[in-house]
Amino acid sequence: MKLQKTIKNECRISGKGLFGGAEAKVIFRPAPPDAGIVFVRTDTPEPVRISATVPNLAERSRRTTIKKGSVSIETIEHCLAPVSALEIDNLTIEIEGPELPAPDSSSAEYFRILKNAEPVEQQAERKEFVITEPISLVAGDASIYALPDSDKELNITYDLDYGGHTGIGRQVYSCRITPDVFEKNLAPARTFLLEVEAKQFQAHGIGTHLSPRDILVIDSDGPIKNSYRFPNECVRHKIVDLVGDLALIGRALKGRIVAYKSGHSLNQQLAKKLYEAAERQERVQKSGTDAVLDIRQITRILPHRYPFLLVDRVVEIEGDKRIKAIKNVSINEHFFQGHFPGTPVMPGVLVVEAMAQVSGLLFAQTLEHTGKLAMLFSMDGVKLRKAVVPGDQLVLTAEAVKARQRIGECQCKATVNDTVVAEALIRFILVDDNKI
Numbered sequence: 001m002k003l004q005k006t007i008k009n010e011c012r013i014s015g016k017g018l019f020g021g022a023e024a025k026v027i028f029r030p031a032p033p034d035a036g037i038v039f040v041r042t043d044t045p046e047p048v049r050i051s052a053t054v055p056n057l058a059e060r061s062r063r064t065t066i067k068k069g070s071v072s073i074e075t076i077e078h079c080l081a082p083v084s085a086l087e088i089d090n091l092t093i094e095i096e097g098p099e100l101p102a103p104d105s106s107s108a109e110y111f112r113i114l115k116n117a118e119p120v121e122q123q124a125e126r127k128e129f130v131i132t133e134p135i136s137l138v139a140g141d142a143s144i145y146a147l148p149d150s151d152k153e154l155n156i157t158y159d160l161d162y163g164g165h166t167g168i169g170r171q172v173y174s175c176r177i178t179p180d181v182f183e184k185n186l187a188p189a190r191t192f193l194l195e196v197e198a199k200q201f202q203a204h205g206i207g208t209h210l211s212p213r214d215i216l217v218i219d220s221d222g223p224i225k226n227s228y229r230f231p232n233e234c235v236r237h238k239i240v241d242l243v244g245d246l247a248l249i250g251r252a253l254k255g256r257i258v259a260y261k262s263g264h265s266l267n268q269q270l271a272k273k274l275y276e277a278a279e280r281q282e283r284v285q286k287s288g289t290d291a292v293l294d295i296r297q298i299t300r301i302l303p304h305r306y307p308f309l310l311v312d313r314v315v316e317i318e319g320d321k322r323i324k325a326i327k328n329v330s331i332n333e334h335f336f337q338g339h340f341p342g343t344p345v346m347p348g349v350l351v352v353e354a355m356a357q358v359s360g361l362l363f364a365q366t367l368e369h370t371g372k373l374a375m376l377f378s379m380d381g382v383k384l385r386k387a388v389v390p391g392d393q394l395v396l397t398a399e400a401v402k403a404r405q406r407i408g409e410c411q412c413k414a415t416v417n418d419t420v421v422a423e424a425l426i427r428f429i430l431v432d433d434n435k436i
Contacts, residue, residue, distance in 0.1 A: 008030065026079075036090060037051070039076070039094075049068075060074070081244035084252075088119050104190060111183055131256070146255055154176070154257070156256075157174040160261065195219040241264060250275065307334045312325075327396060333390070352426075354396055355413070358412070372430045374428040398410040
């Protein structure tokens with residue numbers, strides 16, 4: 001049994017962010033068992049705590065960002081990678097500024113200060129997720145795979161293919177992620193850009209504080225006014241980014257990752273898949289089912305009953321932002337008696353109703369103790385794209401667009417085998433449940 005770790009001593013780092021160039025001050029503090037890795041923005045009117053996990057990911061180009069409400073913390077991957085490599089599970093990271101510092105655009109300084117802060121074991125078992133089923137993602141000519149591995153550690157192979165660019169070429173690197181390997185072979189590897197990309201960024205006001213001596217800017221002959229620390233430094237830095245992105249799973253990952261030309265976007269998609277798989281696995285181990293809410297819990301929240309309850313189980317909830325649920329469609333459904341006996345099709349209005357019920361379950365996360373109930377108010381952009389028939393499993397998702405004191409709004413979607421069968425923007429009025 002591996003034990004969780006935090007750091008024994010506080011440590012600090014300061015400097016300018018890689019993209020925005022704003023000064024930031026960071027303090028790393030020990031945290032109790034099961035606290036996880038939590039960032040705290042201290043330069044806001046009230047401190048904002050953001051857990052470094054998949055549900056808090058924000059969409060950004062070429063970097064990894066977490067967000068809560070309107071408050072975000074940018075470019076966290078170069079910090080999270082050494083945290084993960086050092087097997088630190090619990091840490092409070094206070095930051096005064098919008099973006100983490102980027103000393104020499106590598107992870108080396110983060111690794112150094114965290115190692116010197118003395119990671120120590122805690123009296124709690126470490127959370128791990130072992131990959132048991134392959135997961136593959138492809139976007140254009142880029143791909144990434146999560147595979148089972150008998151080694152039971154985290155092994156990464158990355159194929160970086162800049163075959164048409166003589167300054168980088170094609171680089172392939174494989175390694176097992178351990179503290180020693182990360183410190184010697186990965187942490188010093190720096191962020192890199194092609195010369196044309198650097199000019200485009202600076203033309204848009206991004207990274208204007210950087211010169212080729214601060215970051216690897218590469219032309220056809222190699223680094224401009226700089227030199228490589230490793231002949232294959234670029235692919236090594238790609239692995240640093242990948243380790244940082246996978247840290248958002250919130251657990252020690254065991255298995256093999258194989259990536260080809262993958263960037264932050266694809267890395268983060270894989271992190272989401274692995275996070276969902278880990279959450280399901282832990283739910284099954286705990287309760288024997290992968291449901292976040294089973295039918296008994298659903299009926300405690302929704303007022304609907306047979307024959308109008310159209311949600312069987314909830315499999316994912318991301319706070320008050322997003323929900324995912326299942327409706328299994330059986331030939332025994334009462335509506336198939338008349339719609340249509342010879343060619344049974346689930347009425348489209350009931351598919352929309354199922355999406356509305358799932359939205360009600362999402363709003364219930366914040367309305368549970370308010371005495372209010374979400375009632376259907378209006379719908380826009382309703383599209384019924386494909387018939388739903390007996391044997392189908394409806395996967396229903398709802399994402400909160402807005403939630404005010406009296407009005408809630410969700411973007412909803414229903415799929416069967418990853419094919420969209422219905423979608424709608426559904427609005428609700430929030431009313432006192434004793435006045436209905």
